[in-house]
Amino acid sequence: MLRLAAGLLVAALAAVLLDWYSPSAEQKAPKGRARSFSPQPAPGAEAGNLFWALQISDLHISKFLGPERASDFEKFCMETIPVIQPALTFVTGDLTDSKMKDKLGSDQFEAEWQTYQTILKKSKVMEKTKWIDIKGNHVLPSFFGRKYSAWQKEGSFHYIHSTTFGKYSFICVDATLSPGLKRPYNFFGILNATYIPLDESEKVNLLFQNKMQELSSLAAESHDSNHTIWFGHYPTSAIISASPGIRMAMSSATAYLCGHFHTLGGLMPVLHTRHHHGTLELELGDWMDNRKYRILAFDHDLFSFVDVIFEEWPVVLITNPKPFLYSSSAHEPLQRLLHSTHIRILAFSPSPINLVKVSIDGVHLGDAIQVSGPLYVLKWAPQNYSLGFHQIEVTVQDGSDRSTTQLHTFAMEENLSLKFDLFASWILLTDHYIWVRTVFVLLVALQIVLLIIIRYRRKPTLKYPLGRTMQLSFSLHILSKINLFYYTFLLLNLYTLLGPWFIGEIIDGHIGICFSFGVFVDGHFFEGSTTFLVGIMQVAFFNLPLMAYMCWCLYIRCQGHCFSSHLYHVRLYWVVPIHLIMALLFSWQVYSCYFLLKTYGTIAFFLSPVRTWIVALTVFLFYRAWKLQSSMLRTFILEMKNYQSS
Structure with missing residues (x-):
């Protein structure tokens, strides 16, 4: 019996893994959303067709533990945000810790929420960026979020960021339990039926609404956007959802941003993978212990991102050419890479940037020049790299003699294949x-x-x-x-x-x-x-x-x-x-x-x-x-x- 069960589990796992890494599966366009892209406008020397956003997750501001979490977060809002100047900032859950001093019991402490709100007001961060914060699993019925958070809407929602070059949809997945359970039974999220009181004085009168239908409606609203990004607290592997499932619901999205897993205690510092329909799932390491945050950018509708540790400067994001591993022909106009005229780099630092050195395959191409703000460009001939894989390396040095080197693999051909980490994919793609x-x-x-x-x-x-x-x-x-x-x-x-x-x-x-x-x-x-x-x-x-x-x-x-x-x-x-x-x-x-x-x-x-x-x-x-x-x-x-x- 044990051998049979083990054999079935191994066979099922092998089938799943083969499906994950099938090149056709990775580039499969979602049903009803077969998109065609124009090769123009292609990335050039101009500063247009570009915006960037920021994600941070799992702050766990605590009344009892780690006071530096709050002090560092205040410094982040007052110093880091003004340097990066993101158009949007997403805080994907667990703003407060809600745990007792002994770490065993759990409760909502108003003081933790007051600390969070005080930081937002003191830093005036909501005047510098569109601040969108959502609930996490550390939420109990006495939820102070509606009173103290920046984004006071309940449930899933659709936010549209409008630019001169198009609309960009951001859809929140609220899979938190309602009412919220005490730990540890709140680790998984659920997307089934939620209730909304028709009258705050009459809790008996409830309106039931299917969360999956709600998300499907939000996805339909985003079909005319240049890109759709979904975000939530739970990874999809930690969400219980009705058929056809949460991954199918977000199949038209370019990426899903989440937190919650805290890098598995440091065992998995990078938890990224791709769904069968091409949607990237990008779990972000926590602020609580690792002080991580993420910068994501859309440059001529090519999506790129970089995960960063707080106070490590300079911050470098290469937007063109983008990493091949994170490319999807189902969601992005990848042919614009081949038509581009310039390598494009975002470089951020509190000190002036002195040097942006660019190399490809070990050959120094030159130093990029500043166009506007953090954007640096260098003319190139993408046709020289039209075959196979190539590695771009960018070294940025600022006025404080700090330097950062960023490198990744890119390619112009779409029929090549790179694979995500096996264990990371199993963690994020397994229900x-x-x-x-x-x-x-x-x-x-x-x-x-x-x-x-x-x-x-x-x-x-x-x-x-x-x-x-x-x-x-x-x-x-x-x-x-x-x-x-x-x-x-x-x-x-x-x-x-x-x-x-x-x-x-x-x-x-x-x-x-x-x-x-x-x-x-x-x-x-x-x-x-x-x-x-x-x-x-x-x-x-x-x-x-x-x-x-x-x-x-x-x-x-x-x-x-x-x-x-x-x-x-x-x-x-x-x-x-x-x-x-x-x-x-x-x-x-x-x-x-x-x-x-x-x-x-x-x-x-x-x-x-x-x-x-x-x-x-x-x-x-x-x-x-x-x-x-x-x-x-x-x-x-x-x-x-x-x-x-x-």
């Missing part, structure tokens, strides 16, 4: 709520099926030598034939799968019930997502080890040992490590009870069969395993003695 659900059900089903099969099969025949497999089989045989242990673990697994895990304050002032398949609270049901991940950890790191540990204890008992004697048996040198491992896992289970208490309150602590009650059950099973009457083990002891005397 994680599906595989965590599958793995959780398989883990529970494996234990249930294993118990039932061993219960009703013939006893194993002990043969010399008694190998590891035979020991495991015999120990499972012992556990499954003793009613106390058999029915305990059978019911434990069934309950983990179907029963309520705990009852507690999932929202402040509102009692809810948490199951593996979802959460019921305040008259709403939230489909299971993070719950399955928590369930996997519970089963893999406690339920299953506990059953294996009980099998081992009973096996030792059948060898004629009691608890005190087996500790000193010379041949059982692995006794202490086994007890130590189980003690560590038991400590983790006890800590999870404490986490439940701090997160969801006293009621959740006492009404939690899968957390608190299991702690008591473990102590009881341990006691029963070592104090079990010999008469109940007589059959198994005789089998073991017959083997030992043979």
Whole structure:
């Protein structure tokens, strides 16, 4: 069964990966949006047909932790924004931290929102750029965002940036839970039905609207724009959406900008990929720990961007030629590269720019000259690079003797192929709520099926030598034939799968019930997502080890040992490590009870069969395993003695 399941998972993963990296898939135009582009206007020496914007994400301004997050953010608004002068600035969620000092509990603190608003007002940043900030998963029902944020609209929306050379659409995807749940069950976003009070004084009268239909309508509104950029807090892999899915809804977009994953704790500093219809998905590292932000530009409708670390100057963005990896013939007029007359570079620094040196394939082409503001250009002949891949390298030096080198691979041919990082693509393109659900059900089903099969099969025949497999089989045989242990673990697994895990304050002032398949609270049901991940950890790191540990204890008992004697048996040198491992896992289970208490309150602590009650059950099973009457083990002891005397 395990081999079959593993084979199916590997086959499915291989099929997905092959589809991700199919060149035809990467350049497939979205249905109903087959666009034709003019080769003109092509990038030249003029400063027109160009604008740039900025993205920042996951500020996590905290009342208790990391005061430098707020002070650095204030410096960013007062010093960095005036240097870059973006037309638009997008803050993609988690403006405040909403976590207690111990990092366990969560709540909305008005002081954090006041700090955020004070910074915006003090820096006058909203007078320097169009500031659009949205919610993240660290949002609870007492949401102060409507009072203190810059963009006070609720839900998804469509913003149009108009220029003399066209319109550019920016569509926000609001997948936050409403009402917002306490952590950790708010990690995934959901796009299903939302509610809007018809009257603030009458919360009972609710208007339901399908979020996916709303997003489809917003996408239709953007069809006459030069480009469409979608943005939100959650990556698409962390959004539960109704068919045909969020990626299909945004298939006409050039890119989707998001945050939320925080570079996976530094393991994945770059999380970029491409959807099947050509839309780029660009997760941005967090401000909280990494101080990252992003500059994105449209230069003659060619999209480019660069991810930057705060206070690293100069900032360099090469807009022409753009990186081949991030090119899409379905959304961009790529033929304009071949018709362009100048290399174009945006260079930003608080100090004057002294030098912009350009090389291609290691050959120095010259120094770019300033045209207007941060735009620097250098005449080139793109026909010289019409075949294969080439690498452009730009070094910028400012008046403070700071220098930055930016390089990337470009190409004029559209039939070439470059691939995104395999692991990054898996993280961003896999619907994680599906595989965590599958793995959780398989883990529970494996234990249930294993118990039932061993219960009703013939006893194993002990043969010399008694190998590891035979020991495991015999120990499972012992556990499954003793009613106390058999029915305990059978019911434990069934309950983990179907029963309520705990009852507690999932929202402040509102009692809810948490199951593996979802959460019921305040008259709403939230489909299971993070719950399955928590369930996997519970089963893999406690339920299953506990059953294996009980099998081992009973096996030792059948060898004629009691608890005190087996500790000193010379041949059982692995006794202490086994007890130590189980003690560590038991400590983790006890800590999870404490986490439940701090997160969801006293009621959740006492009404939690899968957390608190299991702690008591473990102590009881341990006691029963070592104090079990010999008469109940007589059959198994005789089998073991017959083997030992043979």
